[in-house]
Amino acid sequence: MILHPTSDSTSSAQINPTNHQGVRNWVTEMVNLCQPDQIHWCDGSEEEKERLTQQAVEQGVLIKLNQKKLPGCYYHRSNPNDVARVEECTFICTRTADEAGPTNNWRAPEAEYEKLYALCRGAMKGRTLYVVPYLMGPPGSPLTKVGVEITDSIYVVLSMRIMTRMGQVAWDQLGEHGTFTKGLHSMLDVNPERRFIAHFPQDNTIISVGSNYGGNVLLGKKCLALRLGSYLGRDEGWMAEHMLILGVESPQGEKTYVAAAFPSACGKTNFAMMIPPEHFKGWKITTIGDDIAWMKPGPDGRLYAINPEAGYFGVVPGTNRQTNPNAMISMSKDTIYTNVALTPDGDVWWEGKDGEPPRECLDWKGNPWTPASKEKAAHPNSRFAAPMANNPALAPEANSAEGVPISALIFGGRRATTMPLVFQTFYWIHGVYVGATMGSEMTAAAAGVMGQVRRDPMAMLPFCGYNMGDYFRHWLRMRKLLTHPPKIFHVNWFRKNKEGKFLWPGYGENMRVLKWIVDRCRGRVPANETPLGWMPEPGDIDTKGMTGFTPAGLTEALSVDIEDWKREVLLQDELFLKLESDLPKELVFQRELLISRL
Ligand code: GTP
Numbered sequence: 118m119i120l121h122p123t124s125d126s127t128s129s130a131q132i133n134p135t136n137h138q139g140v141r142n143w144v145t146e147m148v149n150l151c152q153p154d155q156i157h158w159c160d161g162s163e164e165e166k167e168r169l170t171q172q173a174v175e176q177g178v179l180i181k182l183n184q185k186k187l188p189g190c191y192y193h194r195s196n197p198n199d200v201a202r203v204e205e206c207t208f209i210c211t212r213t214a215d216e217a218g219p220t221n222n223w224r225a226p227e228a229e230y231e232k233l234y235a236l237c238r239g240a241m242k243g244r245t246l247y248v249v250p251y252l253m254g255p256p257g258s259p260l261t262k263v264g265v266e267i268t269d270s271i272y273v274v275l276s277m278r279i280m281t282r283m284g285q286v287a288w289d290q291l292g293e294h295g296t297f298t299k300g301l302h303s304m305l306d307v308n309p310e311r312r313f314i315a316h317f318p319q320d321n322t323i324i325s326v327g328s329n330y331g332g333n334v335l336l337g338k339k340c341l342a343l344r345l346g347s348y349l350g351r352d353e354g355w356m357a358e359h360m361l362i363l364g365v366e367s368p369q370g371e372k373t374y375v376a377a378a379f380p381s382a383c384g385k386t387n388f389a390m391m392i393p394p395e396h397f398k399g400w401k402i403t404t405i406g407d408d409i410a411w412m413k414p415g416p417d418g419r420l421y422a423i424n425p426e427a428g429y430f431g432v433v434p435g436t437n438r439q440t441n442p443n444a445m446i447s448m449s450k451d452t453i454y455t456n457v458a459l460t461p462d463g464d465v466w467w468e469g470k471d472g473e474p475p476r477e478c479l480d481w482k483g484n485p486w487t488p489a490s491k492e493k494a495a496h497p498n499s500r501f502a503a504p505m506a507n508n509p510a511l512a513p514e515a516n517s518a519e520g521v522p523i524s525a526l527i528f529g530g531r532r533a534t535t536m537p538l539v540f541q542t543f544y545w546i547h548g549v550y551v552g553a554t555m556g557s558e559m560t561a562a563a564a565g566v567m568g569q570v571r572r573d574p575m576a577m578l579p580f581c582g583y584n585m586g587d588y589f590r591h592w593l594r595m596r597k598l599l600t601h602p603p604k605i606f607h608v609n610w611f612r613k614n615k616e617g618k619f620l621w622p623g624y625g626e627n628m629r630v631l632k633w634i635v636d637r638c639r640g641r642v643p644a645n646e647t648p649l650g651w652m653p654e655p656g657d658i659d660t661k662g663m664t665g666f667t668p669a670g671l672t673e674a675l676s677v678d679i680e681d682w683k684r685e686v687l688l689q690d691e692l693f694l695k696l697e698s699d700l701p702k703e704l705v706f707q708r709e710l711l712i713s714r715l
């Protein structure tokens with residue numbers, strides 16, 4: 118529905134899809150601020166998608182891909198200065214700096230509103246302002262939240278349509294009096310100097326300017342579902358986590374659900390869509406979510422999880438028919454590709470795709486590329502946005518309002534050394550300590566120094582909407598609401614040998630480790646007590662049918678070097694010192710206990 122701001126766009130019930138006075142007032146206010154030429158209230162229909170896609174192609178925002186090979190697929194290049202989340206431009210604007218805590222960038226709310234509104238004043242002149250209503254979570258779920266994103270980016274609208282349940286469904290859930298998250302996004306001139314992603318947890322509001330990429334602008338994802346979500350979860354007694362959710366089904370039909378927190382670009386999407394190796398015939402993995410879990414204690418004292426999203430915004434490089442066939446199928450139709458390479462026949466290519474590289478193509482910046490080129494054809498953080506309905510492994514439970522009961526929580530970073538393939542923590546508080554002290558090498562998912570190990574508690578360092586010490590306290594408190602808490606594990610798919618080769622083949626083979634985890638949850642397999650926690654004997658991990666992998670390799674992947682671990686404890690102190698006065702004493706005790714076991 119397109120309207121001109123001069124017509125009374127927000128007061129007439131006939132032309133306005135919602136009677137929610139709060140939405141109408143806020144939209145009017147933002148229209149007056151941003152002064153767009155046109156207003157478009159998104160309804161989420163097929164017809165609207167086609168019309169907007171057509172417009173995006175005419176404007177050069179999207180390129181239509183080869184529809185024979187990739188039906189419904191489009192290609193987008195972002196500004197080369199705007200290719201990943203930027204943590205130094207991300208702000209938590211709580212009333213006091215202490216509420217945001219030492220791991221977040223804090224800004225005083227009043228001054229930040231003033232600065233950002235000044236940047237937005239008249240910023241949409243000559244542009245269309247889109248009002249995007251969306252749900253995070255299945256319709257009707259008590260965990261589901263309503264968001265409304267105002268944006269001047271047609272790319273954001275089309276991506277939000279894939280990533281969330283967008284349109285009328287959100288107005289239906291909101292009703293006339295419901296609460297909603299306000300999100301204002303303007304690309305401005307896509308200038309890193311004027312790039313700010315600001316969160317106002319106490320107002321349930323997000324303002325993002327100066328970017329048009331991923332987690333900076335798809336405001337339902339990291340901004341609402343994690344930063345504001347974690348803040349709301351603390352107050353409302355639930356958890357918003359950077360976790361995939363999957364179901365494991367045994368040949369006998371026994372179903373177990375696990376959620377796993379790995380930092381950005383550390384394997385969540387791959388694990389969530391994994392296809393078990395040949396040897397595990399009859400075992401099935403189904404995907405509930407690949408990035409975010411909202412979890413709440415159920416009436417039976419178990420922890421129930423939903424995936425608030427409706428699509429995948431996945432890393433493309435390294436994805437192929439061997440590593441992640443379900444992702445390849447997911448992105449074979451109705452997908453928006455961003456920053457991959459474009460071949461002369463309208464197909465897409467990236468480093469690590471099946472087959473030979475194309476003899477020539479255009480790289481992610483639009484420059485001619487050949488296999489002799491020194492630069493990468495696809496940006497390392499190039500991504501696909503695909504509807505979850507495309508995933509052959511999609512669990513029907515992904516649409517269930519009550520969610521799935523979680524048996525295991527798994528933490529895992531990208532660590533070349535020190536961290537063994539898998540261990541189980543002794544109990545919940547120990548698990549919280551292990552999650553809180555998690556380290557991982559930096560990846561291309563965020564701007565920064567690649568490869569450097571940093572502490573990334575629960576994979577939430579960039580996503581926690583309040584003081585990290587209080588967040589740990591919330592985790593500890595949640596235990597008391599659970600009579601059947603999930604068991605907590607740690608994994609590392611990325612340990613390397615002296616030659617720099619991965620010790621564990623990863624991907625589908627991770628099923629072998631997952632099987633041990635499931636068996637531990639169900640009390641079916643013994644384990645050794647080690648300084649780190651419960652660990653498998655190498656013989657307890659089923660390696661049958663693995664080629665090019667020896668028992669010695671498994672022993673090395675599972676080994677614990679006490680000297681390495683003494684160094685690890687010292688490295689963990691960096692975070693503990695930073696959090697100092699905010700740190701729950703339980704975690705300090707856990708550190709002492711670990712040292713006493715080394
Ligand atoms: P975000 O979407 O940024 O949150 O990332 P993610 O955690 O979903 O990571 P994803 O599954 O997209 O994997 C990121 C990178 O890690 C890709 O290049 C994968 O090929 C690689 N990767 C994933 N799983 C494994 C594994 O088990 N072993 C190894 N060696 N690499 C893996």
Ligand code: SPV
Nearest residue numbers: 202331332339381430562
């Ligand atoms: C991540 O970085 O964890 C992502 C990609 O999932 S983005 O949506 O850009 O944050």
Ligand code: MN
Nearest residue numbers: 359381382408
């Ligand atoms: Mn992520």
